[in-house]
Amino acid sequence: MSGGRTVAAVSDVSFDLAAGECLALVGESGCGKSVLASALLGLLPGNAEVRGAVHAGGRDLLTADERTLARRVRGRLIGLVPQSPAAHLTPVRTVRAQLAETVRELTGAAAAALPDAVLAAADRAAFPADHLDRYPHQLSGGLAQRAATALALVGDAPLLVADEPTTGLDRALVDRTVDELRRHVDDGRGLLVITHDLAAAERVADRVAVMYAGRIVELADAGTFFGKPGPRHPYAAGLLAALPERDFTPIPGMPPELHALPPGCAFAPRCPRATDACAQRPALTEGTACHHALDSAHA
Structure with a gap:
């Protein structure tokens, strides 16, 4: 609860963590x-x-x-x-x-x-x-x-x-x-x-989980994430591109307030790949929660 409102600070998060990882x-x-x-x-x-x-x-x-x-x-x-x-x-x-x-x-x-x-x-x-x-x-x-x-x-x-x-x-x-x-x-x-x-x-x-607006939007092997083919979620790709040693290009806009999340994909208002399909919240499928996940050639 915050200011009399219920805020879903973390939603639908699921992962495992093994010994030695x-x-x-x-x-x-x-x-x-x-x-x-x-x-x-x-x-x-x-x-x-x-x-x-x-x-x-x-x-x-x-x-x-x-x-x-x-x-x-x-x-x-x-x-x-x-x-x-x-x-x-x-x-x-x-x-x-x-x-x-x-x-x-x-x-x-x-x-x-x-x-x-x-x-x-x-x-x-x-x-x-x-x-x-x-x-x-x-x-x-x-x-x-x-x-x-x-x-x-x-x-x-x-x-x-x-x-x-x-x-x-x-x-x-x-x-x-x-x-x-x-x-x-x-x-x-x-x-x-x-x-x-x-x-x-x-x-x-060993692995990387990327969180946005209270949800995990990408879960990937670290070698794949930081190397090739790279992240598949546009937000995750934007985080890497913002690094000074990479493109040094910031992600436009700001994250939403957790008490005022947009319908569907929370990243859609900042995403250059967003379409009408993003009005539906994507599930985390094969490590990525995105209707328009990047392919290896783009990454």
């Missing part, structure tokens, strides 16, 4: 990516209504109570790198203290082993050891992001959800961060990375 969820701001991440961990506002099922570790996360989510899911089954790390760090405790508590809780490390374990946890996320005794308000946005990443990695959860994990980082640290996330995948764990950074997605992902 990274799925990158990409799309413009406001399309529902972070709402989806919050739903997985039971972090939506109290007035949110969630329908369907999310299965992980043999349980349905959408029906789990708060006690189960807190004690058995968050950090243990699913680790979260949040979009706004400063809001998830305890403001009155140092980074060292928060890492030590998380290491002790999730790994059972003895007191004598904690100092080395904290240093190792910080190093995994490229968090500088000489900043461990700082409080969150003393950190830059990039350092807060690395602190949150370090906390998320402590439990070696079988599934990691990284919501904009490279925000505020320079390119070298972006590469280091996504490489660490990729190591998490290569060790046999699953990773859902939500990002605006398509270069980071290309570096880390």
Whole structure:
């Protein structure tokens, strides 16, 4: 609910994620990516209504109570790198203290082993050891992001959800961060990375899901998506074409408000290929939700 209205922030989303696989969820701001991440961990506002099922570790996360989510899911089954790390760090405790508590809780490390374990946890996320005794308000946005990443990695959860994990980082640290996330995948764990950074997605992902106006409009192998034949949905193709290293051509117009979606295909008002057929909402068929999907020659 928003302002007394019911808003379908995410609709008809369905995908699987295997152990040892990274799925990158990409799309413009406001399309529902972070709402989806919050739903997985039971972090939506109290007035949110969630329908369907999310299965992980043999349980349905959408029906789990708060006690189960807190004690058995968050950090243990699913680790979260949040979009706004400063809001998830305890403001009155140092980074060292928060890492030590998380290491002790999730790994059972003895007191004598904690100092080395904290240093190792910080190093995994490229968090500088000489900043461990700082409080969150003393950190830059990039350092807060690395602190949150370090906390998320402590439990070696079988599934990691990284919501904009490279925000505020320079390119070298972006590469280091996504490489660490990729190591998490290569060790046999699953990773859902939500990002605006398509270069980071290309570096880390096995598959790519493109979200627009609360729906997945394309689901493709990363090699196919970023290489040849390329994306098939016009919106997905537009995201790649907007990159400086490609055509540097922005998609015209703006995404619709989720409370005022157009009938049929939500992308139609911005799409150069739209026809009368787009008045009907397309289903996700063979990885693409589009009546006029691009062919390989066009892509």
